Amino acid sequence: MLDEQEHPALADILERMRVVALPLHTRFRGQTVRELALIEGPEGWTEFSPFPEYDDVESAAWLRAALEFGWRPAPPLVRTSIPVNATLPAVPAADVERVLAHYDGCRTVKVKVAERGQTLVDDVDRIARVRELVGPEGRIRLDANGGWNLDEAEHAVHRLAEFDLEYLEQPCASVDELAELRRRIGYLGIPVAADESVRKADDPLAVARAGAADLLVVKAQPLGGLRRALAVVAEAGLPAVISSALESSVGIALGAHLAAALPELPYDCGLATVDLFETDVVAPARSLRARGGSITVERPVPDAGLLERLRPALAREQWWRDRVTRVHALL
Numbered sequence: 350m351l352d353e354q355e356h357p358a359l360a361d362i363l364e365r366m367r368v369v370a371l372p373l374h375t376r377f378r379g380q381t382v383r384e385l386a387l388i389e390g391p392e393g394w395t396e397f398s399p400f401p402e403y404d405d406v407e408s409a410a411w412l413r414a415a416l417e418f419g420w421r422p423a424p425p426l427v428r429t430s431i432p433v434n435a436t437l438p439a440v441p442a443a444d445v446e447r448v449l450a451h452y453d454g455c456r457t458v459k460v461k462v463a464e465r466g467q468t469l470v471d472d473v474d475r476i477a478r479v480r481e482l483v484g485p486e487g488r489i490r491l492d493a494n495g496g497w498n499l500d501e502a503e504h505a506v507h508r509l510a511e512f513d514l515e516y517l518e519q520p521c522a523s524v525d526e527l528a529e530l531r532r533r534i535g536y537l538g539i540p541v542a543a544d545e546s547v548r549k550a551d552d553p554l555a556v557a558r559a560g561a562a563d564l565l566v567v568k569a570q571p572l573g574g575l576r577r578a579l580a581v582v583a584e585a586g587l588p589a590v591i592s593s594a595l596e597s598s599v600g601i602a603l604g605a606h607l608a609a610a611l612p613e614l615p616y617d618c619g620l621a622t623v624d625l626f627e628t629d630v631v632a633p634a635r636s637l638r639a640r641g642g643s644i645t646v647e648r649p650v651p652d653a654g655l656l657e658r659l660r661p662a663l664a665r666e667q668w669w670r671d672r673v674t675r676v677h678a679l680l
């Protein structure tokens with residue numbers, strides 16, 4: 350057993366680590382392949398997967414999260430299955446049906462909007478198609494990834510309110526803009542959620558303290574792990590939507606454990622992103638894909654054959670080993 354502050358030795362981590370590259374069936378965040386590192390810890394498999402452009406300092410929280418999940422027992426869980434939303438990249442309206450067909454039984458769809466190079470008309474067309482497919486009972490939430498300025502966001506909300514929106518995730522980049530937008534659109538009753546203002550902020554609680562969001566989108570890896578994420582949610586005093594960072598089933602299990610440990614879970618969680626991959630690292634029957642609109646809370650074990658088949662080029666493997674070596678030194 351490790352003490353609370355102790356981390357496993359680098360050599361131990363590297364010895365237990367495997368790197369894979371998972372192809373996506375639909376481009377997401379500009380990516381068509383997701384590279385990630387899997388580590389077999391004494392408590393089970395765990396994942397370290399900061400996006401390639403993230404620097405070592407930002408990646409340190411992701412490594413802490415991975416090591417905590419692999420080396421420390423999980424906190425007590427209060428549920429065994431987690432309702433999840435479909436995640437729809439900023440695809441043309443004509444592709445919406447094809448992408449949504451990957452998610453089994455999800456009543457909620459998170460639609461990406463404000464994509465660079467696109468217009469509000471593209472968003473309207475995509476959302477209209479989603480509403481057509483999910484019917485009036487379906488729930489639609491939007492995620493702009495901070496892509497609108499204040500006036501653009503206000504204008505977009507006026508245009509999109511007719512689609513009956515569950516909430517608006519990170520419509521603008523800064524906490525001040527979120528607070529002002531909330532004030533401007535309060536009369537419409539559409540909640541504002543903070544994502545980047547939690548996971549990329551020096552202080553993840555600043556957005557809650559400023560009264561700039563109605564709910565928080567919480568991701569376990571970027572926040573530094575299960576315990577830290579639970580503390581952030583408890584201190585913020587706001588409802589939380591647990592979301593993925595586009596992990597394999599192994600990393601999704603960390604999000605699922607976080608969602609399962611929360612006393613309240615009022616929203617469907619953004620944990621169905623394995624459905625964006627062509628292949629997962631575990632056998633299809635064990636994959637944490639949406640089934641009947643939920644995923645189960647378990648710790649999937651990668652399939653040895655898949656780990657071999659999904660190995661990237663040697664140079665990429667070495668890149669991940671070098672990255673873990675540098676980031677481990679920062680812990």
Ligand SMILES: O=C(O)CCC(=O)C1=CC=C[C@@H](O)[C@@H]1C(=O)O
Binds near residue numbers: 436544620
């Ligand atoms: O919340 C979801 O439905 C899925 C997760 C998701 O959307 C994201 C995962 C990884 C990176 C992010 O750009 C993105 C997000 O912004 O929430």
Ligand SMILES: [Mg+2]
Binds near residue numbers: 518519545
């Ligand atoms: Mg988001």
